[in-house]
Amino acid sequence: MVERAxxxxxxxxxxxxxxxxxxxxxxxxxxxxxxxxxACIGGCPVGIDIPGFLAAIAEGRFVDARARILEANLLPAVCGRVCPQESQCEGACILGKKECAINIGALERFAADVGEGEESAPTEPAPPSGKRVAVVGSGPAGLTAAAELARRGHGVTLYESLHEPGGVLVYGIPEFRLPKAIVRAEIGRVLALGVELRTNMLVGASVPVKELLDFDAVFVATGAGLPSFMGIPGEETNGVYSANEFLTRVNLMRADRFPATGTPVKRGSRVVVTGGGNVAMDAARVALRLGARVTLVYRRREEDFPARRDEVRHAKEEGVEFVTCAAPVRIHGEPAVTGVECVAMAMCDLDESGRPEPREVEGSTFVIDADTVIQAIGTSPNPLLVRLLPGAATGRKGNLVVDEDGRTSLPRVYAGGDIATGAATVILAMGAGKRAAAAIDADLRGAGRL
Ligand SMILES: Cc1cc2nc3c(=O)[nH]c(=O)nc-3n(C[C@H](O)[C@H](O)[C@H](O)COP(=O)(O)OP(=O)(O)OC[C@H]3O[C@@H](n4cnc5c(N)ncnc54)[C@H](O)[C@@H]3O)c2cc1C
Structure with missing residues (x-):
């Protein structure tokens, strides 16, 4: 794909x-x-007929290609842009073993974009079942479950705590990777199936859990938006953000346009970002666009970055400086950040993930000047609703424990996406939403254990 310079x-x-x-x-x-x-279909968590849509593109039938994708995935323009295809459909492509795998992601994006506006999806829902399902959270998991349930004729109410649906797609992933107009258009397709969207509704606070349990079934898709912090001295200093807060301010609240919008953000001239995943790369690249010089500090080596290779390359090309094999140990400054004290890390024996275990090198501290720090070292499942579901089985990370079809330990309550797996990917969340919708449908129609 052509990239802008x-x-x-x-x-x-x-x-x-x-x-x-x-x-x-x-x-x-x-x-x-x-x-x-x-094999590519097996590599796709929502089971898109990949050879089918590729054949349609090869024959110039672009709208048919789009229709073929929409049968399995109502968010193709999103997935074509952000899915880690290299480890999924493209990773399974047989051509990858000999030469170069088909660029399935770019082709999905092409088919989605080129046919936009020419609705060809089977959007006609089944006759009403008379059953009502509540979906909590409108990220990829909730949107997918809502669409699949509505297609099967169930009445769906989709609760979202923010003022706009989309979850991480709107508040986390920046515009330069995923334009919000594209996300809105794809969400419009879900809502057109008759899903009732209720925004500004924090279930467990502004909506009592009791109201949820009045539905015939509930799908919990509240994501993993609770940021982790390093727990080092100085984290309460002015100018320290979690990546989630920083990105939400800019992506969703358009703080980059402040004061035209009501939400400010500290732009910073020297920003340090901690972490090596996609979220860290996104935060660093947003900070660059706000005019800062940006240093990303990661405790392992560059080849160990969990972020997608393209995101790392893009960040580097744009001017993010990488300090690898180093970990922050203290944030300097009172009342506002002046620097980040780091210690060098040596790579030792392999840990259980197969990567070398980083260990502090004694006496190796150094300070990076900074007026802003953005922490992107991970997130965990949103705890509010989980705590309010009496008796629900939870895992070590505070996630809801589910079976492979999304059933929790509570009758009529299902869950999927990051709330069940911990922070993962868009397409895995969509796959979970799809499986849970099928299970809810089966259970509501009397085949299951409701
Ligand atoms: C910055 C960033 C970049 C990422 N980049 C990529 C990428 O490039 N590719 C990729 O595949 N994945 C990426 N991910 C991960 C991916 O976005 C998530 O795995 C995915 O969005 C999870 O979907 P979900 O539906 O489970 O949860 P979410 O998308 O988190 O949606 C959960 C929704 O539930 C709402 N909610 C929470 N609690 C309540 C409540 N009590 N009541 C009502 N609503 C509630 C939230 O407001 C939110 O809208 C990224 C994540 C982040 C943070």
């Missing part, structure tokens, strides 16, 4: 990747071998 794109929030043109898409799709047993 780093020195240009770093000054705005416009999309970095420009997508494929029709000729490129046709040529790329034509490489598909149309395997009899397509």
């Amino acid at each position: 780093a020195e240009v794109r770093v000054h705005d929030f416009g999309e970095v990747d420009l997508g494929l043109g029709p000729d490129e898409a046709v040529a790329e799709a034509a490489r598909c071998l149309q395997c009899k047993k397509p």
